[in-house]
Amino acid sequence: MSSGLRIGYIGGQAGRVNERAIDSEWVGALGEYAELVPIPPLKLMKWAGGDPSRDPAGFLAKAEAKGQALAELCTQYGVSTLYANLTPLIPYLMLARGRAEVPLNLFFLAHSVGSEWWMKQWLAMAPLLREGDTLLCATDTAKEALQALSPAYAGAFRAPLCIRTEPAKPLRTEANRVKQLLCMGRLEDVKNVHVLLEVFHAVRAAYRDVHLSVAGEYTGRTPEQIAAYRSLLEEKVEAYGLQDSVTFTGPVSGEAKDALFRSADVLLNFSTDPGETFGYNLIEAKAWGLPVLCTAWDGFRELVTDGRDAVLVGVDWSGPCPQIDPAEASAKLLGLLQDELRLAAMRVEALAGIGRYAPAQVMPRLAARLAEREAALRDGRAAGPGPQGAPAGGPATGAAVFQRPLADSPALYTPAVRSGVFASQTPLSLLASRSETPYEAWMPLCRPYIAHFATTAAGAELTTGKV
Known part of the structure; x- marks a missing residue:
C-alpha cells in the first residue's frame, strides 16, 4: 500500500526492550504505507562525530559543515523526509539542517515529555522546529505538556501509536484456578513497583490463590x-x-x-513516571483481552475507560510528589479478583477497543500528512522555519536564539518557562547539562508543566476523550 512516499530511518535496534517493542511495531506499520530507506546508525554517528551531547558547543561551531554533510547523506539515500528514531541525535540534526538550510523534513515521536532529560530536549528544540516537521503526540496530555513549554509545539500531530497484533483469545477457562497478575515494563522508582508489592501483599491476605509476574529490566539515572x-x-x-x-x-x-499476556488475568501499571506519555502495554493488553488496573496518570485515562476495560486508581499530586493510595488500589484489585463475571465483561470490552489502534486506522492519516509536508518542501513552501516561535532571520539568527536565555525569548517560551527553573538557561546549555536530579527533587520542578498528568479516581471517571 505504498503511497510513493520515501522515508529515511535509522536502522538497528533501540537499547531498551520496551523501546524496541514500540519501534519495531511502528517501523513495520509505517513500511506498509511508505518506502522505508534504512540508514545505518554507525553512519549517522560518524556524521555526528561520535556523541554530540558530550560537546554541544563544539557541534554548534561545526554545524554548517555538518549540515552540508547531512545534505550529501540525504542525496546519497534519496530522501527528503527522515524518521528520526535515534532520539539523542534529533536536536543536532535540526541544528545542522538549519545552519546549512538543508531541505529536509524530520518526523519523530514524543516518547516522553516530563522527564528531566526529555524536557530539556524539548526546550532546546523549540527554536529549531520547522513547519515541515511532523512531531507525533500519542495523547492529548502529552501535547498539552509540550504546549506548556513552548507555543512552537501547537502544531504537533495527534495520533495514537499502533499495534499490528491480531486480537488473541487467551486461555482463561478455569474459574477457580490461581489468578495471574502481570506487571510489564521498566523497573524503576517512578513505576511504583514497590507500591505494587505492598498492594499485592494486602490482597493476598484476603485472596490467597493469586500470583504476580513482574517482567522488565531495571532502569534508572545511575547504576x-x-x-x-x-x-x-x-x-x-x-x-x-x-x-x-x-x-x-x-x-x-x-x-x-x-x-x-496469554496466561494473565489482570495487567497492573502503577506508574507515576513524569516521562510517561502513552502506556504501550495498555494497548498490548487490549490485544489479549486483558483487563487493566492502572493509575489515572497521563495518557492512561485516554487509552482505557474506568469501569469498562479498566479500573483506575487515583493519583494525588497536592504535595511535592504524586501519591497512590495503596488501600484504594488493594480494594479495587481484590474486587476484580473476586468478580469473575466482571472480569469476563471487561475482557470483551478490551478486545472491542483494539481496532482503533490498527495500522489501517492510524497510518493513512500520518502518511498523508508526511506526503503533504514533503510536497510543500519540494515546492519551496516549507523549507524555512515554522510560524510559531522558530527564528525567522536565517542561520545566523537561529544560532543567536540558541545561545539566548529562555527568559529573553517570549515568542518561543511560555511565561511558566520564562519565570521557572530553566529561565536563565539557553537551549545550548540545556543540551550540555546533565540530567541526574533525583525523582523527589525533580517532581516539584516539573509540576508547573505536567500537573495535569495526575487525576483522582473521581476525576478520571469524567474523562471522555479517547485516543
Missing part, C-alpha cells in the same frame, strides 16, 4: 540508583513473604512475552 531499587524490591519481597507468589522474569520479548 547506584538501579542497584538501590533492586535491593528495595528484594527486601519487600522477603519482608512480605512473597518469595513463592512473585516472579521477576527479567526483560521478555517474543513468545515469552506472549505467554505472560
Whole structure:
C-alpha cells in the first residue's frame, strides 16, 4: 500500500526492550504505507562525530559543515523526509539542517515529555522546529505538556501509536484456578513497583490463590540508583513473604512475552513516571483481552475507560510528589479478583477497543500528512522555519536564539518557562547539562508543566476523550 512516499530511518535496534517493542511495531506499520530507506546508525554517528551531547558547543561551531554533510547523506539515500528514531541525535540534526538550510523534513515521536532529560530536549528544540516537521503526540496530555513549554509545539500531530497484533483469545477457562497478575515494563522508582508489592501483599491476605509476574529490566539515572531499587524490591519481597507468589522474569520479548499476556488475568501499571506519555502495554493488553488496573496518570485515562476495560486508581499530586493510595488500589484489585463475571465483561470490552489502534486506522492519516509536508518542501513552501516561535532571520539568527536565555525569548517560551527553573538557561546549555536530579527533587520542578498528568479516581471517571 505504498503511497510513493520515501522515508529515511535509522536502522538497528533501540537499547531498551520496551523501546524496541514500540519501534519495531511502528517501523513495520509505517513500511506498509511508505518506502522505508534504512540508514545505518554507525553512519549517522560518524556524521555526528561520535556523541554530540558530550560537546554541544563544539557541534554548534561545526554545524554548517555538518549540515552540508547531512545534505550529501540525504542525496546519497534519496530522501527528503527522515524518521528520526535515534532520539539523542534529533536536536543536532535540526541544528545542522538549519545552519546549512538543508531541505529536509524530520518526523519523530514524543516518547516522553516530563522527564528531566526529555524536557530539556524539548526546550532546546523549540527554536529549531520547522513547519515541515511532523512531531507525533500519542495523547492529548502529552501535547498539552509540550504546549506548556513552548507555543512552537501547537502544531504537533495527534495520533495514537499502533499495534499490528491480531486480537488473541487467551486461555482463561478455569474459574477457580490461581489468578495471574502481570506487571510489564521498566523497573524503576517512578513505576511504583514497590507500591505494587505492598498492594499485592494486602490482597493476598484476603485472596490467597493469586500470583504476580513482574517482567522488565531495571532502569534508572545511575547504576547506584538501579542497584538501590533492586535491593528495595528484594527486601519487600522477603519482608512480605512473597518469595513463592512473585516472579521477576527479567526483560521478555517474543513468545515469552506472549505467554505472560496469554496466561494473565489482570495487567497492573502503577506508574507515576513524569516521562510517561502513552502506556504501550495498555494497548498490548487490549490485544489479549486483558483487563487493566492502572493509575489515572497521563495518557492512561485516554487509552482505557474506568469501569469498562479498566479500573483506575487515583493519583494525588497536592504535595511535592504524586501519591497512590495503596488501600484504594488493594480494594479495587481484590474486587476484580473476586468478580469473575466482571472480569469476563471487561475482557470483551478490551478486545472491542483494539481496532482503533490498527495500522489501517492510524497510518493513512500520518502518511498523508508526511506526503503533504514533503510536497510543500519540494515546492519551496516549507523549507524555512515554522510560524510559531522558530527564528525567522536565517542561520545566523537561529544560532543567536540558541545561545539566548529562555527568559529573553517570549515568542518561543511560555511565561511558566520564562519565570521557572530553566529561565536563565539557553537551549545550548540545556543540551550540555546533565540530567541526574533525583525523582523527589525533580517532581516539584516539573509540576508547573505536567500537573495535569495526575487525576483522582473521581476525576478520571469524567474523562471522555479517547485516543
